[in-house]
Amino acid sequence: MKKIFQQYYNNLFLTDRLFAVLGCCIVLFLLKFFFAWLGDIPEIATGAVFVLFFIDIFILYRNTQGIDAKRITSKRLSNGDENPIQIEIRNSYGFGINARVIDEVPFQFQLRDKDFKLHLKPAEAKSIYYNLRPTKRGEYDFGFIRAYISSPLGLINRRYNFDGAKILPVFPSFINLGQYELMAASRYLTEFGIKKIRKVGQSSEFDQIKNYVGGDDIRTINWKATARKGGLMVNTYTDEKSQNIYCIIDKSRVMRMPFEGLSLLDYAINATVALSKVAMLKEDKAGLITISENIGAVVPADRKASQLGSIMNVLYKEKTRYLESNLEALYSAVRSVVKQRGLLVFFTNFESLSALQRQLPYLKRIAKYHLLVVVFFENTELKELSTEPAKDVEGIYHKTIAEKFIYEKKLMVKELNKHGILAILTLPKNLLLM
Numbered sequence: 001m002k003k004i005f006q007q008y009y010n011n012l013f014l015t016d017r018l019f020a021v022l023g024c025c026i027v028l029f030l031l032k033f034f035f036a037w038l039g040d041i042p043e044i045a046t047g048a049v050f051v052l053f054f055i056d057i058f059i060l061y062r063n064t065q066g067i068d069a070k071r072i073t074s075k076r077l078s079n080g081d082e083n084p085i086q087i088e089i090r091n092s093y094g095f096g097i098n099a100r101v102i103d104e105v106p107f108q109f110q111l112r113d114k115d116f117k118l119h120l121k122p123a124e125a126k127s128i129y130y131n132l133r134p135t136k137r138g139e140y141d142f143g144f145i146r147a148y149i150s151s152p153l154g155l156i157n158r159r160y161n162f163d164g165a166k167i168l169p170v171f172p173s174f175i176n177l178g179q180y181e182l183m184a185a186s187r188y189l190t191e192f193g194i195k196k197i198r199k200v201g202q203s204s205e206f207d208q209i210k211n212y213v214g215g216d217d218i219r220t221i222n223w224k225a226t227a228r229k230g231g232l233m234v235n236t237y238t239d240e241k242s243q244n245i246y247c248i249i250d251k252s253r254v255m256r257m258p259f260e261g262l263s264l265l266d267y268a269i270n271a272t273v274a275l276s277k278v279a280m281l282k283e284d285k286a287g288l289i290t291i292s293e294n295i296g297a298v299v300p301a302d303r304k305a306s307q308l309g310s311i312m313n314v315l316y317k318e319k320t321r322y323l324e325s326n327l328e329a330l331y332s333a334v335r336s337v338v339k340q341r342g343l344l345v346f347f348t349n350f351e352s353l354s355a356l357q358r359q360l361p362y363l364k365r366i367a368k369y370h371l372l373v374v375v376f377f378e379n380t381e382l383k384e385l386s387t388e389p390a391k392d393v394e395g396i397y398h399k400t401i402a403e404k405f406i407y408e409k410k411l412m413v414k415e416l417n418k419h420g421i422l423a424i425l426t427l428p429k430n431l432l433l434m
Contacts, residue, residue: 011159012057013148018155021049056155059095066093067120069101069145071164077140078175080262080270082131087145089128091120098150100157101128103164104143108136134170135261137269137316142166172315173270209233244287244301244342245279246334247272251292251318252325254349257377259428264377267428268347269315271375275345276311279303288314289337291330292321298337327362334366345373353408356415364419373422380427382406 028042060066072086091097096119103114109132116128134140145162209225212232225233249255249272255265276286280303287301288311297314299307325348334344344366350356366372386402388395409425416423 011161013157013159015150015154015157018049018053021155022046025049052153053155056151056153059093059151059153060149060156060158063093066158067091067097067099067147067149067160069147069160069162069164071103071142071145071166073142073166073168075168076174077132077134077168077170078173079134079137079170079266080173081175082133083175085130085132087116087128088125089118089120089147090125091123093151094122095152096121098154100148102146102148103128103130104146105132106140106142108134108138108140133261135266137170137172137266137318140168140170142168169316171312172266172273174273174312208236210236242303243284244338244340245275245284246287246289246301246338246342246344247275248289248291248330248334248344248346249315249318250325250346250348251290251296251321252348253320253322254325254351254355255347256320257349257379259377259380262428263320264349264428265318265320267377267431268375269318271347271431272315272345273308273312276308280307286311287338289330289333290314290318291325291327291333293323293326295329295333298333300337301342325359327359331362331365334370338370342370343373344370345375347375349376350409350412351379351405353411353415356412360415360419363416363421367419367421371422373424374416375424375426375431376409376412377431378409378425378427379405 025042025046028038028045032038032042067089069087069089072088074083077083085103087101087103089099089101091099099118099120101116101118103116105111105114114130118126118128120126142164145164147160147162148157149160150157209222210233212221212234216234220234220236222233222235249265249268251265255263255268257264259267272288276288279286283303285301285303286307288297288299290296290298297318299311299314338344346363350359363372363374382402382405386399386406388399390396390399413423413425
């Protein structure tokens with residue numbers, strides 16, 4: 001009995017309406033000293049309030065489980081994207097209730113506004129929808145769903161605690177992967193002015209034998225098929241498939257810079273997932289290498305069905321380091337892991353030309369054996385600073401320095417291109433739009 005009473009006591013809360021009514025009763029008692037004609041009205045009013053108070057307790061607590069609520073989410077959250085969260089609540093009372101629902105979201109969001117008020121008719125069910133946008137990968141711990149219920153009398157609130165405790169992993173961005181799947185299909189690329197063509201002399205993977213038409217390369221004539229058919233037949237070729245495409249992610253301190261809540265590392269990881277998805281849709285092999293002061297994770301290139309999941313599981317807990325990247329170790333790893341010539345997309349960042357010069361010898365050695373693409377980022381704060389009008393001498397100095405660093409970024413692109421290394425200088429938010 002004591003345990004039951006303690007449970008009721010801990011989950012019972014007085015409402016503002018009750019305090020307002022009791023305040024009115026106190027006022028009546030005070031007025032009685034000045035107006036004798038009030039008689040027993042204050043006592044009757046106070047007694048009525050207490051009767052209604054116990055009636056409210058009775059009707060709210062007579063049902064062991066007057067409402068039910070549950071949180072519906074996906075098995076994992078997508079980093080940097082709006083993830084839908086749903087709470088379903090059902091009224092099992094025989095009367096309408098007012099509900100205040102509080103969802104205890106993970107502390108990483110630092111949110112205190114997931115507080116919803118709604119009215120439920122008898123036996124009615126409603127759903128609450130909201131979105132969460134995580135900005136860090138890792139595990140997010142959801143707490144209880146707390147519901148405060150009041151009857152039409154509205155004198156007390158009964159609290160229900162629903163065990164919605166759940167730990168959800170936040171993976172690299174995967175919500176928008178479907179759009180890249182559509183873009184990878186050639187019939188959708190035509191909308192962007194891109195169409196599939198036969199590249200004469202640039203590929204050696206056999207496609208089919210077709211009738212000769214004017215303009216076909218006579219060196220591709222298939223003489224055996226011509227003899228059987230009685231007319232000129234030529235071989236056609238398509239782009240070679242099953243090529244190795246590796247994404248190399250720099251995890252050093254240069255990738256810690258934040259942009260719109262996400263670090264540069266997170267943007268690189270999201271781009272890696274999207275690029276790997278498209279590569280495998282095009283029947284190429286996708287792989288992964290991470291690098292900081294030492295070689296991190298290595299996922300050999302493959303195009304099996306579980307390859308994307310393997311890459312995402314590796315990237316799920318990757319974090320930036322505080323030291324500079326060891327590109328000499330990267331060169332050794334590339335030579336030992338990537339046996340055939342392939343496409344290497346290196347996500348990194350250079351803030352000065354001297355920083356590039358220190359790493360350039362190793363990049364040139366890698367580019368000797370593979371097609372290397374270096375992706376690095378524009379400094380958005382410097383770009384904004386360079387466009388603001390200078391108001392004083394100090395402002396002129398800051399603007400000049402900002403323009404100097406922006407110009408150096410453009411020089412880096414030319415320096416890389418000069419040595420046969422492709423370079424992409426982009427804003428972090430435009431990385432997935434390239």
